[in-house]
Amino acid sequence: MKRLFYIVGFVAIAISVTLLMRPMPLKVEVATVSKGSFDETLITDGKIRAKTKQTLYAFASGNIENLKVKVGDHVEKNQVLSKLVWDYDRPLKSPFTGVVSKIYRDSAGPIMRGEPIVEISQLTDLEVVADLLTTDAVRLQKGGKAHILNWGMDTPLEAEITVISHAGVVKMSALGVDEERTDVRLKLLRVPQEIQGKLGDTYHVDVAFLVSHADEVIKVPLGALFKTGETWAVYIIDGDKARLRNIQVAKKNDKEIVVTQGLAVGEKVILFPGDKIHEGTRVQ
Amino acid sequence: MTGLHRKLLRDLWALRAQVFTLAILVVCGVAVLVSSWSSYESLQVAKAKYYGEFRFADVFAELVRAPSSELERLNRMQGVEITESRIIKDGLVDVAGQIEPALGRFISWRGAHQRLNLIYLRQGRFPRPGAHLEVVVHESFAEAHRLKIGDQIKALLGGQKRTLSISGVGISPEYVYALSPIAPLPDDKHFGVFWLRHEDLESFTGMSGAFNSVLIKITEGTSVSELKREIDLVLSPFGGIQSYDRTKQVSNMFVEDEIRQQRVVATVMPAIFLAVAAFILNVVLSRLIALHRAQIATLKSLGYGAWPLTWHYFQLITLILLIGIPPALLAGHGIGQWYAKLYRDFFRFPAIDFSLSPTAIIFGILAGLLPGWLGSLSSLIQVFALKPAEALRPPSPPNFQRSLFERLGVIGRWDLFSKMILRTLLFRPYRLFLNVLGIAAALAILIEGSFWTDMLDSMMDRQFQQMRREDLTVRLANPRSSGVFSEIRQIPGVLLIEGERTQAVRLQFKNFKKEISLLGWDRGAQLSRVLDGEGRAVAPVSGGVLLSRYFETEYGMKLGDQIEFTALEHEQRRFQVPVLGFVDDLIGQQAYATKSDLHEWLRESPVVDTIQLKIDPAHADRIYLTLKERPMVAAVTIRKLLLKSFNELVAEMITTFTVILVGFAVAISGAVIFNTTRISLSERGWEMASLRILGFSVKTTFELMFIDIGIQVLLALIPGIAIGYWLSYLSTHMIHNDTFKFPLVIDLSTYGGAVLTMLGIFLVSGLYLYRKMKRLDFSEALKARE
Known part of the structure; x- marks a missing residue:
């Protein structure tokens, strides 16, 4: 009995001390260091634009009838849109198949020669126009590749730069300051048939320009990085403990970063290590 | 009756150890009750006075923009007593000595014409028209940045950078608790309220002759919900969102919550402490009565009536309880002053007075006495009902039959020592149960006192490390298109x-x-x-x-x-x-x-x-500066700084609070274990002395008692942990907010610590026991029975 008591008592003390001293392993989110291709990208806003647009003007002063179409309506080549009446009765026809993109005048009444009436856009020939800071535009070349994202569906579209405008324009940024910007135009490559009909004029997209490409590089998600002093570092998992590892990095895109020194393929890194993670902390 | 009085004093002295532990319990319970109840009252009083004197509005409404003429329509509504229109504009504030921007809330002030939500000026004077643009700054921001009268700050107001000169430091009933609209925690360094002359704010925001916020004072007895609906109808064409009353006003919500919590603390915690005290008192008293049986019987047969004797013991109990009251009141006053200091840092009242309220003192005294009286009722009844003749007979020998274990033959082969311990333990199972329960309760309280830090830790970890892993949060004045992504992405770093x-x-x-x-x-x-x-x-x-x-x-x-x-x-x-x-x-x-x-x-x-x-931290400053320049950026919050600010403000308070709570819990645990030891000693003194005379060594007799109590402690560990868990669960349920739900998180180390503390107290009691056993006076002990 005596021995039993002392044993149990001792065990209780031992367990309590262990619980008190030894902290629980922390739960962490983990990613694996991988090797593969890496695209450095520059992402910006863009618009889809119909390359071919035509504005129909009044070719004589007279009376015009009500416009038969609205913005967005599909029109066929030679479809009658309205009628201009002066000495003659001349129908106003659509020059090609496309979509009504702008209406300047839709009500019946007198009209002067030269007034614009309606703009038709041809959707079969689309291009993407992106708006870049002039300092970014110089990093791109004609023929450079890009991905079109967030145009409505999940599959990115491929595009190629056709023109980099060298005329800069001052614009107000989204956050309210002035910036010098310039246009970059891209043509869409290989647009599948079923998507053709879905894209329209002045549709918003995101353009991810491919600035550089590398194969077989070691890369890691950006979420794993943090700074110790002046250098970048990550925490790798060694068994059940976290270990600090200094690394050297190179290019980055919006998700990953290329690691030039310090990590090997297959090692596990902790994503977003919190303040509680230190060298040697137990993790799971 | 002086004979009885002398007996009273002597009994009291004989019981001094128990009286001391009981007093500690009473002090703990009553101190918490008195301080919490007094704070509850002082807060109520301070709040009512402040709101009344400084005309805190009843109903608030924010809108996009309405012409001042609309105010007439609101004025004419049934139930509206006073209306006041004003302009509120948020803008980034640049303070010297801080790179990252702060969020400023600029509120228009009508000077002498201001009728609602008046400003209490702590220093300086109100803004005057003149060469410089003057503001009154809210005290919490001023203190956080050590701003003085005449200091200048820059603010991005209405698209332009403006230099503001501080003419005064003040507070307002609307911002008793200055909580930023965007941060879940108080962050005085990054959020400040500023009051500007109405004319100045009008011109900056282009709102001349218009308003975007309205304050309303209602007449007594008006239906608030009806009125709010009418107000919404009038204001909605002007972009009015929802009008709200004081119950949804942020600062008031926090004050009300604090008041409510104090009320809960004033009742729950003392209830626990005093329940345990009553329990111990019951045990102590019944043991005492049992010991004094002969005495009482003798006194009764000598002619002392049942009433006087019962009254005598009643006085004993009351005295024991009362001993704890003055220190309790003192401690309560101390805790209250600490609360007051806390409130001065957190809540901005013009003055908050903490003094022990008379109601609290009365409650305290009653709370100290009543449970004790109730606990001792059964013993008093015993005293009253004791028949002298029966009592003078020696008590019938207890039933020393073979216990269940022995009949099963389980312990047949055990040594004598073990058999003795087991028999003593199982001899009076009811007493064993009560003892174990008492120790378990003490352990439970230890756990309940310490788990708060665990819970806070886990909540902070979840909110700030797991849910939010960003370095910066940028809030825009209006929703903007995804062009902002490319714009911000371009900033290096x-x-x-x-x-x-x-x-x-x-x-x-x-x-x-x-x-x-x-x-x-x-x-x-x-x-x-x-x-x-x-x-x-x-x-x-x-x-x-x-x-x-x-x-x-x-x-x-x-x-x-x-x-x-x-x-x-x-x-x-x-x-x-x-x-x-x-x-x-x-x-x-x-x-x-x-x-x-x-x-x-x-x-x-x-x-x-x-x-x-x-x-990238290397570019942090540059990023803050760039964002500060952007008119569309309404606020920039830096997570690390928010956390740091919170830790500085709240962590210290929580730690002190926990230390006090754990201190109390240790006191209770000590009281319970120590009492059990003490009582066992006095009950079994005769047994032990006999054993010593029979030849058993000090060590053996010591171990007999030590292990006896030890087993009770060990038995209490599991139930104690279970009850501790349950108590913590109850606490999280009682002390909750309307918006937050506190999760029950108890770190394993808390259990470890609590058990270790109990065992530690037990070992210390063991030391005391050993000393007593060594010095056991055989002749005295042997005389205890007749």
Whole structure:
């Protein structure tokens, strides 16, 4: 009995001390260091634009009838849109198949020669126009590749730069300051048939320009990085403990970063290590 | 009766050890009660006085813009006594000595004509027209930045950078608790309230002759909900969102919460302490009566009546209880002063006076006495009913039959020592049970006192390390298109960028309405996540909303129910969507959806209003400076700094609070274990002395008692942990906020620490026991029985 008591008592003390001293392993989110291709990208806003647009003007002063179409309506080549009446009765026809993109005048009444009436856009020939800071535009070349994202569906579209405008324009940024910007135009490559009909004029997209490409590089998600002093570092998992590892990095895109020194393929890194993670902390 | 009086004093002295431990318990319980109740009262008084003298409004409404002429319509409404229109504008504030920007709330002030929400000036004077633009700054911001009268700060107001000169430092009943509209925690360094001359703010915001906020004082007895509805009708064409009353005014909510919590603390904690005290008193007293049986019988037969004798013991009990009261009041006063200091730092009242309220003192005394009296009732009845003749007979020998264990033959082969211990333990199972229960209760209180830090730790970890992993949060003045992503991405040092769209909505389901927030975010968002109860990331689901679990439990919503939402903004767009799931988030009342769905329901293009960034620290300053320059940026919050600010403010308070609580818990544990030891000693003194005479060594007799109590302590460990867990669970339920639900988190180390403390106290009691055993006076002990 005596021995039993002392044993149990001792065990209780031992367990309590262990619980008190030894902290629980922390739960962490983990990613694996991988090797593969890496695209450095520059992402910006863009618009889809119909390359071919035509504005129909009044070719004589007279009376015009009500416009038969609205913005967005599909029109066929030679479809009658309205009628201009002066000495003659001349129908106003659509020059090609496309979509009504702008209406300047839709009500019946007198009209002067030269007034614009309606703009038709041809959707079969689309291009993407992106708006870049002039300092970014110089990093791109004609023929450079890009991905079109967030145009409505999940599959990115491929595009190629056709023109980099060298005329800069001052614009107000989204956050309210002035910036010098310039246009970059891209043509869409290989647009599948079923998507053709879905894209329209002045549709918003995101353009991810491919600035550089590398194969077989070691890369890691950006979420794993943090700074110790002046250098970048990550925490790798060694068994059940976290270990600090200094690394050297190179290019980055919006998700990953290329690691030039310090990590090997297959090692596990902790994503977003919190303040509680230190060298040697137990993790799971 | 002086004979009895002398006996009283002598009994008291003989029991001094127990009296001391009981006094500690009474001190703990009564001190907490008195201090909490007094704070509760002082807060109520301070609040009522402040609100009354400084004309705190009853109803508030914010809108986009209305011409001042509209005020007439509000004035004419039934039940409206006073109205006051004003202009509120938020802007980034640049303070010397701080690189990252702060958020400033600029409120217009009408000088001598101000009728509601008056400003209490602590230093300086009100703004005057002149060469410099003058402001009164809220005290919490001024203190956080050590601003003096005459200091200058820069603010981005109405698209332009302006230099403001501080003419005075003040506070207002509207900001007793200066909580930033965007941060969940007080952050005095990054949020400040400023009052400007109405004329100045008018010109900056281009709101001459217009207003965007209105304060209303209502006449007594008006139906607030009816009035709010009418106000909303008038103001909604001007972009009015929802008017609200004091119950939804942020600062007031916190004050009310604190008041309510103090009330709970004043009742729950002392109840626990005093219940334990009553229990111990009961045990002590019944043992005492048993010991004094012969004495009482003798006195009765000598002619002392039943009443005088009962009265005598009653006086004994009362004296024991009263001994604890004066120190309790003193301690209560001390704790109260500490509260007052805390309140002065947290809540900005013109003056908060802490003094022990007479009501609290009366409650305290009653609380100290009543449980004790109740606990001792049975013993007093015994004294009263004792028949002298019966008592003078020696008590019948207890039943020394073979116990169950022995009959089973289990311990047949055990040594004598073990048999002795076992028999003594099982001899009076009821007493064993009570002792174990007492120790378990003490352990439970130890656990309940220490788990608060665990819970706070876990909440902070969840909110700031797991849910939010960004370095910066940028809030935009209005929702902007995704052009902001490219713009911010271009700033060197920006690593990761994500955006959210949040919209205040009114949720309507059957006959139930509530104003909540609807968050639209992207699948795959890493920087700002929504977590469920287990800590796993929740992905948004398209085609409907996810709702906080709160809605399922409180309002019986089910999967697939159609909910109607009305966006609380200018156009009040409505949409109806199904519930696709529930999330066990802890911050009660939210709705979640994909960003694209939200854009579709609100019929808007893809826009964001909140952006999270992960940045390279080397570029941090440059990034703050760049963001500060952007007119569309309304606020920049730096997570690390928010956390640091919170730790500085709150952590110290929580630590002190925990130390006091644990101190009390240790006192109780000590009292219980020590008492058990002491009482066993006095009961079994005769036994032990006999054993010593028979030849048993000091060590053996010591061990007999030590192990006896030790087994009771060990037996109490498991039930103690269980009760501790249950008590903690109860506490989280009682002390909760309307919006927060506190999760029950007890770190294993807390259990470890509590058990270790108990065992430590036990060992110390063992030392005391050993000393007593060594010095056991045989002749005295042997005389105890007749």
